[in-house]
Amino acid sequence: MIHYRPLAFITFFAVILMATPLTAQEDTQNTEDLRIQFIEVEGSQRVEAETVRSYMILRPGMTADPVLLDQSLKSMFASGLFADVTIRRERGGLVVTVVENPIINRVIFEGNDKLDDDALYEESSLRPRQVYTRSKIQNDVEKFVELYRRSGRFSAKVEPKVIQLPQNRVDVVFEIEEGETTRVRSINFIGNERFDDDRLREEVSTSESRWWRFLSSNDKYDPDRIAYDSDLLRRFYLSKGYADFRVISSFAELTRDGKEFFVTFNVEEGERYQFGDSLIDTSLKDVNISELEQLIRHQSGRVYNSQKVDDTVDDLTEALGAKGYAFADVRPRVRRNRKDLIVNITYRIQEGPRVYVERINVNNNVRTQDRVIRREMYLREGDAFNRALLNKSERNIKALNYFGEVEITETPGDDEDSVILDIDVEEQSTGELAFGIGYSSVEDLSTQFSIVERNLLGRGQLLSLSTSLSSQRTFLNLRFAEPYFLSRDLFTSVDVFRTTTDYDTEAALETSETGLGGSIGFPVAEDARLNVFVRLSENELINDAYTPQFGAYLEPYTELKVQLGYSYTIDKRDDVIDPTEGWDFIFSQNIATPLGDVTYLRTTLVADYYRPFFEEWIFHAKLSGGHIYDYEDEGVSYNDNFFVGGSIIRGFKRSGIGPRDLTTDYVLGAKQYLVGTLETKVPLGIPKDFGIKTYIFTDFGVIGDTDVAASEVRDELAFRASYGVTFNWKSPFGPVRFDLARPIAEEDYDSAQFFRFTAGTRF
DSSP: OOOOOOOHHHHHHHHHHHHHHHHHHTTTSOGGGGBOOOEEEESOSSSOHHHHHHTOSOOTTSBOOHHHHHHHHHHHHHTTOEEEEEEEEETTEEEEEEEEOOEEEEEEEESOOSSOHHHHHHHOOOOTTSBOOHHHHHHHHHHHHHHHHHTTOTTOEEEEEEEEETTTEEEEEEEEEOOOOOEEEEEEEESOOSSOHHHHHTTSSOOOOOTTOTTOOTTBOOHHHHHHHHHHHHHHHHHTTOTTOEEEEEEEEEOTTSSEEEEEEEEEOOOOOEEEEEEEEEOOTTOOHHHHHTTOOOOTTSBOOHHHHHHHHHHHHHHHHHTTOTTEEEEEEEEEETTTTEEEEEEEEEEOOOOEEEEEEEESOSSSOHHHHHTTOSOOTTSBOOHHHHHHHHHHHHHTOOEEEEEEEEEEOSSTTEEEEEEEEEEOOOEEEEEEEEEETTTEEEEEEEEEEEEETTTTEEEEEEEEEESSEEEEEEEEEESSGGGSSOEEEEEEEEEEEEEHHHHSEEEEEEEEEEEEEEEEETTEEEEEEEEEEEEEEEESSOOHHHHTTOOOEEEEEEEEEEEEEEEOOSOSSSOOSEEEEEEEEEEEOTTSSOOEEEEEEEEEEEEEETTTEEEEEEEEEEEEEOTTSSOOOGGGSBOBOTTSSTTBOTTOBSOEETTTTEEOOBSEEEEEEEEEEOOOOOOGGGOEEEEEEEEEEEEEOOSOOOTTEEOOOOEEEEEEEEEEEEETTEEEEEEEEEEEEOOTTOOBOSEEEEEEEEO
């Protein structure tokens, strides 16, 4: 093994020694004595002598100026061809002695397992038959270490070795010690008072390392992801009204064994603001400002939400584009009144520069196909460039949750009025394996298992298998979904399922349903979708406790059911997981057609409304209802009825209210119901680290109407109501929920239940 060391310091002293006599001679000799008569090259093997001379600043006939001599040396070293260069004055000329850098024969990687040779070679600047330099090899070492750090291996070591071969050739060997993955042991927050650590951990993309996350890469430490998490925190707080929020710092501390990191975010929340006045200021002609003001998503007095500002910009941009202003530039001017905690916003609209999209490039998507990413773009090649649509496109790609990082950059195109868009993505794992164990006062022990691939073969398709098993219900479902059927925004899915339900405590019955279904969904408005479905199934009912009164109505049977239906959904909540403001609405209908053995029209609706008040108090109102219309008067099957109680109207057992056979105490199910809930989240001053949320509520409604007509059957469409308190505890082993409720309006045949709880975990 040979190491080549540049002799620059020797050359430097040589230049000084040469410069001294030359300077002295200037006083005693004329300029002709200092002129260079020739330049002779020694030591060159591969590089031609004329090529060596071409890198010099000095030429024959020029004066041997020390400054030009120094520049010539630097120029020759900068060429990368030489390991050492010396220049000496001799016989009225210059003699240049060079030591050539060797030629690379092979680039070899040893010890790498997690990153293959191709991935490392792609990052390397060294290639066979190229000139070897120490600067190149050092740069490659830094690139390889950074590459391993990006994959979460901060203890990786790369040691380069150079093996000398005949004819001034070398083999470059990188000996790699990859080390273990450096994971995140804990994520902590300093300065947060409004939201606890557990809530904020849900907002960041980095996860704490746990043994069950062996299929996930989010618990690997990545500095780029930490920077992205700071931006996620900022967006979260801005959406909750904290306009002054900022991340003061984010830092990571490595454990002593070098295997894990402690990540800490130091935040400053600030005060919570409300929306104030909203104005539109534009210089565009023929624009109806009153119409544009109708597109403003926020109202004065509501909690400030930066997302509503962004949505307003998008809506205004699209509306102006539809009116012919393709280059309209909408910029919100946010003015904060810190005294009154009000945010006033003026939307300034003006004509922007005329720029067109020349080309869109998708980079670093090894697995995901280009079209999966491109179809989320609101811009196409040749379209007028629009920053609002670009930002919306970037959010759409991030919402796929296929990538850990998404960044869209702009570079000038070939023409002055064109731009090139580069979409840089960093792919992440899209497979999920979950196993859950739970216990409740209703179904005793239950287990759930699911395996999901959200980006099947990089096509953006979903394939999932899920199953659950409890003392009263067994469920199995296989699903395939295509979010862009026929290259349109059409979400299609196919399901194969089997469900078995044991109504032992209600009616000593067991039912099963086996079948398949398909659906197609598409957007019909902002935040609104329509889903149409068809479902074919075989239903079976078994009567385990035959009685004369009940058996006449419920003989064991097997029937075919053919259903067609649709659902219309509007979701304007600020957060799908933990909403604090907004509303959502779901209306669905399905008809069991005469093509099967069962005929009915089933209608259901669910509506939720959320509104914050005081500090951390959140009001929630919910309305749900259902109705079954037997349009051929053939009677509705038992398992198609509505069974209300338990979690729908707390304070009663599951199926604890509604029509009932008093002789057997069997529940019959109802054909219609309407239930409402008024609930308030109440902070009790419990430390947030305990993860306990408390709600006070009242549930109320009516349920009734059955096909069974007998003197022993009670079927009053009577009013029921209950009140109580709910505790949600995010325990170390999984979520736990306690419901304590008492009826305040009930019938004498209803079954009450004061205490109800569920517990479980998923991994």
